[in-house]
Amino acid sequence: MFDILIKGGTVVDGTGAPGFAGDVAVKDGRIAAVGRTIAGEARRTLDAAGRIVAPGFIDPHTHFDVQLLWDGAARPALEHGITCVVPGNCSLSLAPLKAADRKCLVGMFQQIEEMPPQAFTEAFEWTWEDFAGYRDAIAAKLQLNVAPLVGHSVIRLWVMGADAQQRAARPDEIAAMQDLLRECLEARAVGLSTSFVDVDERGHPVPSRFAGFDELDALCAVLGEFGRMLQIVPEFYATDITLARVDQLAELSIKHDIPTTFSPLFDSAATPQNVPRTLARVEEQFARGARVWPQMQTRPIDISFSLLRPSLFFGRLPRWVRVLRLPLAERLAALRDPATADKMVEDAGPDGGLAMLGELVLRGGDAAPAELAGRTLAQIAAERDESPARALINLSLENGLDVAFLAASRGHDATARIGPMLASPFVHIGASDGGAHLASFATYGDTGYLFSEFVRKSGALSLEAAVKKITSDTAEIWGLKDRGLLQAGKSADIVVFDAATIGRGEERPLFDMPGDGMRYVRDAIGIEAVVVNGEVAWEGGAYTEARAGVVCELA
Amino acid sequence: MSAAIAKTKPAPGLDDAVVEAAEIVAGHDGAAELLVRLRHGNGVSSALTLDPDTGFDLLRAAGAASLDGLIGQSWRDLTRGLWEL
Numbered sequence: 001m002f003d004i005l006i007k008g009g010t011v012v013d014g015t016g017a018p019g020f021a022g023d024v025a026v027k028d029g030r031i032a033a034v035g036r037t038i039a040g041e042a043r044r045t046l047d048a049a050g051r052i053v054a055p056g057f058i059d060p061h062t063h064f065d066v067q068l069l070w071d072g073a074a075r076p077a078l079e080h081g082i083t084c085v086v087p088g089n090c091s092l093s094l095a096p097l098k099a100a101d102r103k104c105l106v107g108m109f110q111q112i113e114e115m116p117p118q119a120f121t122e123a124f125e126w127t128w129e130d131f132a133g134y135r136d137a138i139a140a141k142l143q144l145n146v147a148p149l150v151g152h153s154v155i156r157l158w159v160m161g162a163d164a165q166q167r168a169a170r171p172d173e174i175a176a177m178q179d180l181l182r183e184c185l186e187a188r189a190v191g192l193s194t195s196f197v198d199v200d201e202r203g204h205p206v207p208s209r210f211a212g213f214d215e216l217d218a219l220c221a222v223l224g225e226f227g228r229m230l231q232i233v234p235e236f237y238a239t240d241i242t243l244a245r246v247d248q249l250a251e252l253s254i255k256h257d258i259p260t261t262f263s264p265l266f267d268s269a270a271t272p273q274n275v276p277r278t279l280a281r282v283e284e285q286f287a288r289g290a291r292v293w294p295q296m297q298t299r300p301i302d303i304s305f306s307l308l309r310p311s312l313f314f315g316r317l318p319r320w321v322r323v324l325r326l327p328l329a330e331r332l333a334a335l336r337d338p339a340t341a342d343k344m345v346e347d348a349g350p351d352g353g354l355a356m357l358g359e360l361v362l363r364g365g366d367a368a369p370a371e372l373a374g375r376t377l378a379q380i381a382a383e384r385d386e387s388p389a390r391a392l393i394n395l396s397l398e399n400g401l402d403v404a405f406l407a408a409s410r411g412h413d414a415t416a417r418i419g420p421m422l423a424s425p426f427v428h429i430g431a432s433d434g435g436a437h438l439a440s441f442a443t444y445g446d447t448g449y450l451f452s453e454f455v456r457k458s459g460a461l462s463l464e465a466a467v468k469k470i471t472s473d474t475a476e477i478w479g480l481k482d483r484g485l486l487q488a489g490k491s492a493d494i495v496v497f498d499a500a501t502i503g504r505g506e507e508r509p510l511f512d513m514p515g516d517g518m519r520y521v522r523d524a525i526g527i528e529a530v531v532v533n534g535e536v537a538w539e540g541g542a543y544t545e546a547r548a549g550v551v552c553e554l555a
Numbered sequence: 556m557s558a559a560i561a562k563t564k565p566a567p568g569l570d571d572a573v574v575e576a577a578e579i580v581a582g583h584d585g586a587a588e589l590l591v592r593l594r595h596g597n598g599v600s601s602a603l604t605l606d607p608d609t610g611f612d613l614l615r616a617a618g619a620a621s622l623d624g625l626i627g628q629s630w631r632d633l634t635r636g637l638w639e640l
């Protein structure tokens with residue numbers, strides 16, 4: 001008897017082959033059979049008529065390291081069909097970490113994740129120092145699978161202490177880092193992450209940025225012993241430097257026979273040659289035998305700001321620049337001064353800022369009245385009988401400046417350009433940043449957006465190609481054993497979804513972080529059921545009690 | 556992933572690049588960032604993106620009231636000014 005039989009769906013097995021009408025049977029956490037018609041009884045039958053049955057999606061760039069300690073589903077990732085996440089990116093992981101260094105690392109994590117301090121003091125107990133200890137701390141609660149990276153910055157911190165953020169390592173220290181990395185890889189770290197751009201909460205470069213190439217080379221030699229991944233954040237703000245990093249990664253990949261990946265890589269009208277030039281270099285390096293995978297996100301990039309912090313959004317308006325650069329108390333005084341406010345409104349144009357500011361959306365989740373969330377500034381201004389610029393100033397003043405506005409789709413937003421990029425065999429779809437930037441934007445729903453925008457709307461990818469991109473391709477790139485395919489014997493990670501509706505919901509604030517902390521999320525659309533290692537983990541819009549997630553076995 | 560440009564002293568021999576355009580672009584982390592397009596002495600153009608703090612520092616170093624005030628300024632002088640802030 002099967003545990004689960006998923007009947008009558010369209011099976012898209014992750015290989016890229018055309019979908020076919022069929023069934024999928026599950027037993028003991030594995031896929032028992034896939035076929036046109038599977039006979040036999042099952043403890044549980046899922047009717048998938050009119051639905052797609054596909055391997056669970058894999059998200060290769062997340063920062064769920066902390067959240068996984070109290071939320072084994074990495075909500076809402078799982079309900080979007082994600083059955084495996086890779087945390088520990090950008091040089092930061094929660095292990096290995098000496099107790100004395102916790103405070104230091106928390107500051108770095110808060111910079112990236114924007115998580116409230118209570119997340120680190122109330123939501124879990126620090127029970128570990130080594131990587132295996134962290135792995136065990138998350139393992140008991142997992143509802144989805146995890147393939148954690150170990151961060152270069154924490155490895156440096158362990159070996160060098162405070163010097164990790166001050167200098168290059170000595171040969172004996174590099175040797176100690178190699179030993180420590182080896183220990184982490186033996187404890188099932190999927191690879192090493194490093195960063196050339198990240199900063200801590202004081203704006204200081206994270207420890208990995210102080211490493212010389214000899215150190216990175218030595219660590220990659222250890223990765224080579226296991227064939228594991230090197231993930232980096234390159235200097236993505238300048239194409240020429242990114243190209244140099246591609247070349248550097250290629251040398252490391254070939255020398256040590258390891259896969260490498262870098263993120264983010266994104267397109268914009270302002271830098272239209274960034275992706276084409278980078279992909280051309282990546283293709284050249286693949287031809288040499290290197291494995292250098294650029295990760296590209298699916299979602300457009302929005303600009304978000306409030307008047308609490310100076311934003312370059314107003315960089316073309318001299319009076320706004322002058323006021324917003326003032327210290328907070330003086331900024332408030334200037335904004336309250338009628339003459340100054342009049343000049344700022346004047347600066348925004350003869351239409352009172354309608355063209356420049358009218359489409360801004362008030363975001364919610366902050367001090368602004370909840371009923372205004374999701375509405376445009378033009379709408380709100382009209383109701384207040386004010387110009388948009390005046391309404392922006394007054395609304396901000398009425399709420400202690402804690403009112404966030406969103407300028408939607410201001411980068412990586414040209415579907416006609418990005419679709420073919422995502423479809424490129426040299427592009428690894430990822431870079432969601434799930435679990436990071438919590439108070440800035442929602443990092444969930446990129447997979448739904450892949451299907452709604454690039455399969456249904458633009459047709460840049462077939463459904464089968466899109467599924468392959470975020471299942472078997474990802475599993476193969478990262479060396480995740482038995483994941484990413486609907487084939488007998490593979491782990492039973494399955495998502496059942498409606499191809500006609502799968503997508504992402506509107507961004508909304510949610511106060512579910514420790515200490516009532518706020519984050520932006522997006523709900524899943526069109527996902528019917530998610531199965532993790534043979535157990536239904538999400539179904540009919542609700543999480544189940546299943547705790548079948550594991551720390552992934554590696555090929 | 557939050558980017559920050561290291562403020563380093565301009566290297567001797569840096570060519571005579573000038574700012575030919577300055578634009579607001581969306582940073583990957585949702586911030587408005589500053590894209591500076593440079594025209595180098597040999598005629599080649601290049602672009603780099605600065606995070607908000609560095610962008611505002613650059614305006615300050617340039618004595619510019621807005622982005623338009625950066626146009627035509629020497630990149631060597633701007634980066635020197637950035638270092639001296």
